[in-house]
Amino acid sequence: MEDKFYLLASFEYVADVQIVKGKLESEGIPVFLRDENTLNSDPLISNAIGGVKLQVYTKDKERAIAIYDEIRAYAVDNYGEPIVCPNCKAQKSESYYNSKGVFYKLFPFFEKRKYKCLNCGMITNSK
Numbered sequence: 001m002e003d004k005f006y007l008l009a010s011f012e013y014v015a016d017v018q019i020v021k022g023k024l025e026s027e028g029i030p031v032f033l034r035d036e037n038t039l040n041s042d043p044l045i046s047n048a049i050g051g052v053k054l055q056v057y058t059k060d061k062e063r064a065i066a067i068y069d070e071i072r073a074y075a076v077d078n079y080g081e082p083i084v085c086p087n088c089k090a091q092k093s094e095s096y097y098n099s100k101g102v103f104y105k106l107f108p109f110f111e112k113r114k115y116k117c118l119n120c121g122m123i124t125n126s127k
Helices: 014-026 036-041 043-049 058-071 102-106
Strands: 005-011 032-034 052-057 093-096 114-117 123-125
Touching: 005 014, 005 058, 014 032, 014 036, 014 052, 014 058, 036 043, 052 058
Parallel strands: none
Antiparallel strands: 005 052, 032 052, 093 114, 114 123
16 A cells, blocks of 8 residues: 655755654654755755655644644744734744745745735735
């Protein structure tokens, strides 16, 4: 029988995923980190390959999402306040990088910060 994987989240650096991985494993959910070794050997290519991918078995998807939603850190502004979606007013946004064009793929720190609402999917610019 072939087991299928569900991509729970992607992280820019391997260190960022360790807390989530530990929590999921402590709850009995096996975790797989795709591209972990690649980024450990060369962390500068993270944006080029999409970061380290945290995967779980599809059968554990619902439990993993619930646990991840309990501990995930949502985007905050310069004053530590949660970013509020102008469309649905949810306070569940994450940083979003479009990375269109070669320039932004080579120099992602020049791209203006945007946020993606995890509730409705709207993408907004930072203030």
